[in-house]
Amino acid sequence: MSKIITEDVHVPRESAEDVFLFGTPKDRLDFYRREIQYETSLLSNRTNAYLTAQSFLVIAFASSMANLNPAWGELFTLIVPTLMAVLGVVSSLNAWPGFKASNVIIDHWHFKQSHLLKSDPVMGNAYDDSPLFNETESSHKGYRKSLMFSMRTPWLFMFFWLVLGSFCICVQLSNAS
Template sequence: MKRIITDGTPGDVHPRDPSKIFLTVRDRLDFYRNEIQCEITVLSDRSNAYLGAQSFLVVVYASTMANLNSEWGKIFTLALPVLLAVFGLILSIQALPGLKSSYAVIDHWYAKQTFMMRNEPLASVDRDGAPLFHYRETMQNGNNKALAFSMRTPWIFGSLWVLLGCFSVYVHF
């Protein structure tokens, strides 16, 4: 194992016990919550980029289906919408692992936070002025419901692209 040698004692090491990173239970809780916040931001950014790309593709798909050009409109309204549907489906398949990984990391930090809340005597005591120390704040069920939209959108858009691609072919034949 490699070690980085530095001068002095780092500020995040407990002076009496160098193996402890966190001085208090509150420090550990703040760390867990900060990690959860960062991962939720990453998940939100990935979801926004995905939804923006899908919105653009839906608008382009609708525009290509509305083409009324008599010379090349028939082949254009068959080929391009099917290609857009395939592209949208591929984007949905590609977006799913990134969203799942963010979701898994958020689950990991929530599990650590919940474990700490249930097992640390100081964290499990209700305190006036510190409502964040209550275990109900860390329930997994609420986390799953909150993140469900980001996890379902690739499946919804993937299904939509399959239907739209089939519709494009059906309309022409």
């Protein structure tokens, strides 16, 4: 039986510190906090853009409902505001996945942060033995309350557009008869 002789390849061994991505629990906590801050700012930007678009759509809806042109005003105020209400519903449905995705990611990083704070007693307490983060900040219930506005906004606007669209159709059809 023949053997293939090769040179020994020197593979450097990893030390215990190199095995972990983060050097210390403080580095890990800082990373989690940065990720939470980044995702929260993305959610805030999405909410601002959504609210801006919705406010312009509400203004356009109100302006189109105020059309008093005797020749084509009735048909215009029946079709255009209804289409804007449909656009409002569709944009709300399309905005929801982005809001939900941000919420899931923020939830993930808060979960990891709370486990780090609970698993490492040094990280959970400051130098004077008082908690660095109180239970409200690190609990699931605490930060979820701050995300409620962004999470509910698309649903509230969708309901708002459904009511306005129905109102628009009812008013125009009752005026036509």
